[in-house]
Amino acid sequence: MNRVVFHIDVNSAFLSWTAVKILKEGGQQDIRSVPSVVSGDPSDRRSIITAASIPAKKLGIKTATPVSMALRKCPDLVIVSGDWEWYGRCSRGFIDICRSYSPVLEQFSIDECFLDMTFRLKGRDPVEVANSLREQVKQTLGFTVNVGIGPNKLLAKMASDFEKPDKVHTLWADQVEGKMWPLGVRDLLWVGKKTEERLVSYGIRTIGQLAKLDLQHLTRLVGDKFARQLHDNANGLDGSPVVTDRPEAKSYSAERTFSKDLSDPKDIDRALFKVACLVAHRIRKDKFRASCVSIFVKRTDFTVSQKQGTLSQPTDITALILNEARRLLPEIWDGETPLRQVGLGVSRLTHDTAEQMTLFEDPKMEYYRKWDEEYDKARERNEDPRTLAYKKQ
DNA sequence: TCTGGGGTCCTAGGACCC
């Protein structure tokens, strides 16, 4: 039986979802029809564009460009800020409709999923089924999607990236040569900026050239494992299954970019405190404990340093995570160099709840637990947890 | 023009063990 995979991708997801929200709230303008963007904090000079409308894209305004730059290109650009709770609701509605077409669904991101349709078509034309899915999302939820159809996940995903918005495309094995090989290598999944540069410097510009390249030669350029994957993918081959179960998280992290570079240790510590609270809160919510803490800093020149340390036992206590972060910081920061960003992550996660006796014997632990409980409650009430004063724990 | 935030995977080198 030949496999049939769909890849469904929401067109300019955050922008479309915001447009739907504005219309729902009685707004007159559909921001999808004018140059518009979603960005973090539009007043912050450092904020960048999270999503752009198609008219904005036509003016050369792309995701991840600074808002200030976009404003120079288009002074009357409509800028709206994001609403993550709303995006979550749109995403769930979208996924639910997709799931009704096949239970074999793999969520790839907040606005993309794969469906294994192999045993679901029952003789129907896949393009017709995809069109009915596309229409159903549009009629029910008010935003458009692209559907890519192929014999595997890679080709389905490549197909959904063809002409947008509100389109269905196929990319079957016999269409690879005509539809995919003429594209630049950068259009191939997993080929980013660096890999593109490397390939182009050896004269490999198109996916077709990559596909026909000698595997040994490619191995010398990008390494054994990656070479095999690129070579397969350029030839339209991908054996990976549509995986229904979402794998458990392996790490959690949070980072903050300052609106101005900071060098005062008090400011840096306050930022570290905030990200530690956030990360610890999130692992408690998901019932994890972590035994590895890592911190990272980004300097004015964009160089980054990272340092990780191991805890004697897994924890979800903010104070213990923060203490480790504070211990690590001097190893990557001299206390003077201005910093653009600080971040904190935890990994080596476990659901193990066994606690060692030493923790119970420490009278500070009870205080730490209580403090975390208060923090978690404040977050759940949607209160600004800053009301819990910043303190040296 | 001046570059966010949250993830995953891979690689290379060093430590340590047998």
Added chain:
DNA sequence: TCTGGGGTCCTAGGACCC
């Protein structure tokens, strides 16, 4: 006295994705 080779784990850095 000086030496091998394999395996595993850890760490830092770099690539990619959305």
